[in-house]
Amino acid sequence: MKLLSKSEQSAGSASLSRDRGSRKEKSKIGLDATNTKTAVFALLPVFLLLIIFLGLPIINSLQLSVSRWGGLGPLEPVGFDNYTHLLGDEQMRYSSRITIFYAFTVAFFVVAIGVLLASAVSASIRGHKAMKLIWFFPGIAPPTAVAIFWSSGFQPETGVINILLGKIGLGNTHAWLASSDTALYPVIFVGIWSAVGFAFLVILGAVEQIPISIREAAIVDGANAVQQFFRITLPLIRPVLLTIFTLEIIWTFNGFTVVWAMTNGGPADSTSILPILAYKEAFRYGRFGTAAAMAVITGIFLMIVGTIGIRLSRSEQQS
């Protein structure tokens, strides 16, 4: 193999950055022994960090998930017992269902509200500058404080929501958090409320990057505001929306603080989403093996969701 001189390499690198698609170009790029060593040396810290902070915990979790462990002492291997137990466990099935519902509902509304707000602000409606700030505030508030605030807000009679409903004649004794049929809905509301600010800012960035010439052309063609939104804005920001949607699903799926602080996973385990169930299994029941198996199952599910989200986002970008 012909080795390239340094000048040829730099020329080759420049050429690569100009034309990434050419495999032929790529094949010209080669590294001599010294450069290989340098590259390996340069990459070593990254690989070490990956092994320490990603590889080892994953291996540890996998090992734990096929063991019985109470939190102290040696692991007792149990094969796939934890997984088979979880597959047949009614609470696990219930928690999986509500977690998926919770994550997808929050993600959907966060993106939908984010788009509406971004469009409104981008259209420079009155007060748009203040809106940017106001909507971002919930996103920077500590989740525990948010959960405690809203947990009080939903209390019958004394909670702000009930007081408001009472003022408009809809009664002030609604106890949503006290019923397993309704407790998840306030949690979803708070999830949306606290996440929408970040999504809104990212989506606003995407909306404002749409070239003005495209809008002007649409206006010349006689498109009204609604048509511009559906025919121009939405299609052009779709990759960003898909990314935000995917991220929100993952974040909400793994969310613990808000649900825990608002409901403790109750009443009667009705809001025990998977992270809460895993926490209870590990720290309340001392079944770290089952909790680790839950983490592995959840991790695989989220990897699939993430992969689909990234692929869809990429294909949107390419199209």
Place this chain on the structure above:
Amino acid sequence: MDINQIKLSVKSLKVIGVISAAFALVLSQLAVTPARAALGTAPVTLTVQYETTGDRPEEEWHAVVAAFTKKYPNVTVNFSAITNEAKGGPNLQVLSSDGAPDIALLPLNSNVYTQMVKAKALVPLNGIFKADDTVKRIGPPAAALKQADGNYYATPHTVVYYNVLWTNPTAIAKAKATLPKDGRFKSVADLVTFSKACSKAGYAGLAIGGKTNFQASWMFDSMMPSAVSDEALNNYINSYKPDVAVTSKWTDKGIIKTLDALGTLAKSGVYQAGYLGMDLDQATAYFTAGKSCMLLGGTWMPGGAFQSDTEKGTMKFTPGFATLPSIEPGKYSTVTPYYGDAFGIPTKSKNQEWALELLRYFISDEGQTIGALNAAGNLPAVTTIPKSAYTKVPQGVKDVLTHVQKYGAKSGWTSEVPGAYGQTFLNPLIQKLQEGKTKSADIAKAMQTNLEAVRKNGL
């Protein structure tokens, strides 16, 4: 006898007195500080864990440590506060790490204690228990502290009583509701009638923190002993241990009746609106604000929330108390004792000898008087301190103690058994029952299955 002889005698007496005093001083020093010589005088820093909330543990520890460090000036004590949530779960990782505190908070019914004992990760405290007659001083509850291997690994510091129904005399008078004369509701129907009178007058009958992970099962602790025999109660408490024969099944009549009673109380609107969405702090605030006739609480409240709310002016009455209804006629539910938030020494402690010395002092009569009684206003875990010393204990707590002395207090199942088998398992099931989404018989069946699983697989 001439005057010189008398003078000599007085002089001799003085000399004897001085020598005796010096001897006594030396003896007392030897008695008080047997460890001083062995432990040395090199500077040492201990770390002590306590809970951020509850029965004023911070005040208690600070007072005890101040007295201890006066005796041992070379000792410095740092404090590490942990939350109620952490003490029963995530604290296990702290206690088993190299950064473990020297004295650890160990709720006896938590997974933390279960696992630490199982892994022999706690220093035996047999020396403390033997040296100062601690077993005798604590009394019968000390028996539960002895583990299967014959060792003691934790020492309690106070006894609190829960399942106390704190009452609001103003609300009760306005509602024209009638409390039993001896404060003991004879039946569930009596409590329902009482609560209905309160509701009519605009008060909730009984405020409870239904969201909190223990209140639903508390009532089971109080009412179940009034539905089963003492032998059966003892068996329910111990039968999770594989070496104890199961003589009482969870599907027995008494258990079903108790669970039925809990379901009836919920169905009859005894509790405040939205109780399953409120934690104990919210329920307490609800009560102190005068919105309910009663609150399900414990003896840490008069010196805690009641005192602070009274000082803030949000609590405008002096509470009385009552106890939960009984299941079987002729029997009574009682308040429930809890010795559970105990302290121990992790084997990872780097200053075990000094930690033992501090813990020994903490549970001594002197330490209990300084800490539990005077600093925190709690009831001490030991029974050897005269009642005349209970000057800082709030009157409400003293009244409960008098009630206990008269009517007794039976052990609570969820306080005695490990949480993973007891409280953690039962609480969501009772919440379901309160919502009308399960039946007593199904819970009983689930508890029996759980018992069999724990006996077979361990905890």
